[in-house]
Amino acid sequence: MPSSRHEALHRIFRDNPGLYSRAFKMLNIDFPTSCEIAVVDTDMTEIEPIERRADTVMMFRTPWGTKHVVISESQGQPDDRKTSAWAYYLSYAHIKFGCPVILLVICQDVATAKWAREPKRIGLPGHPCLIVYPIVLGPDNVPEVTDPAEACKDTVLSMFSALTHAHCGS
Template identity: 45%
Template sequence: MVSAPHEAMHRIFQEYPSLFSQLSEVLGIELPPLVSAEPVTVDLTESEPLERRVDTLLRIETQNDGPFLLVVEAQGKKDPGKTASWPYYVTYLNNKYRLPVLLLVICQDHATAAWAARPLTIGLPQWPTVTTRPLVAGPHNMPVITDVAEARKDLALATLSAITHADNPDVDAILKTMSVALRDAPESIVAPLVEFIAQGLGNRPAARQWRNLVAVDLSFYTSPLSEEIRDEGRVEGRVEGRVEGRVEGCVERGAADVLLVLGARGIAVSDRAREKIATCTDPELLSQWLVRAAVVATGDEIFDGGSSADR
């Protein structure tokens, strides 16, 4: 039951709207002169459901401060609509779960990160009522990890770092570090991280570099990406080279892998080079060619350097 004091404390503003003008002076808030005021419905119930979804929502338990909710938003570009939706997410979740809410925004470029980090305020400039301060992770504050030992300390963090630095000029070194760091990890850990990096790179040029590294350094894993690369290599081998079933009939897996990597990279392979690879029975030599296949510009360059049998 609503009490009489409760009614008096707010209804007086309905009868005397100009009261707030005098009250603001008492409270030390400078406002321009009021021109008019009119009542608005006090019913805040939403008559129609409005669909709103966060990217990821986690309940985090801590040792000392109790649980809180972590909202993770991936932001690829500036979006004026987030000015309204992010504060809504925070206030709604706090009201529903009665838990502290932390909003984390992940970005891949400096401009978007700077935009996302701005405090979002609801209220008057003189006195903001609600302020939402996103915590932003992006290329401006994520570490650039090019040391294999450092990457292995926390593979998930290193993966996120690689994703946020997708446009970094040193992205090739970052990705090479990741491929080596993942090499000795359990497949259950490697498979999802390989896919996350591939997704995070999108259609950037670095995506092709990552596919090449997966084909060579992580070729023994059976992730969806590695299988896709193998399929591409098989198709390229059949289309570009018609050496009477040399690839299909090759007993040594190493020879097929060399042709697979060259095909996946779009490197043209001459009939002479293809036959030489397909008929090679030296595992050590095939391993050398496989490594070179990831970096050469032409098919014949894989034979440069090494033993006399290599030429």
């Protein structure tokens, strides 16, 4: 069963979808800010008896008709099984929704964030057939908000910063 910490890392995005564009802006990634946003069912189960659920799945629709899906995953430690799971989530969502899909991995420690940023390759060495290259937010690229005045300017982003840095000892 996922922990409260695990749930908080991705649910802050579900409950405050505007945080996606602000978080991506921190990484210099252009993402639409004017969107119709909907929470999408996270169940990625097929007819086979294998259950797969992403942590949070959001659909973004811009006023000019384009749409994007963002899959948010909380990651507490490196786990090489995620290569296949994440590839599945991305492929499934791409097929189901027929639009660009982004994988956002949220970590609370630098080692896990570095691991998550490494391209995940499926295929032969030197000839991968599929590469999963997630966008990663962690304590090494999310600014720590310590000034109360700064925190008041964007309380949700400040809460996300606090969650991200909660296990950094600062």
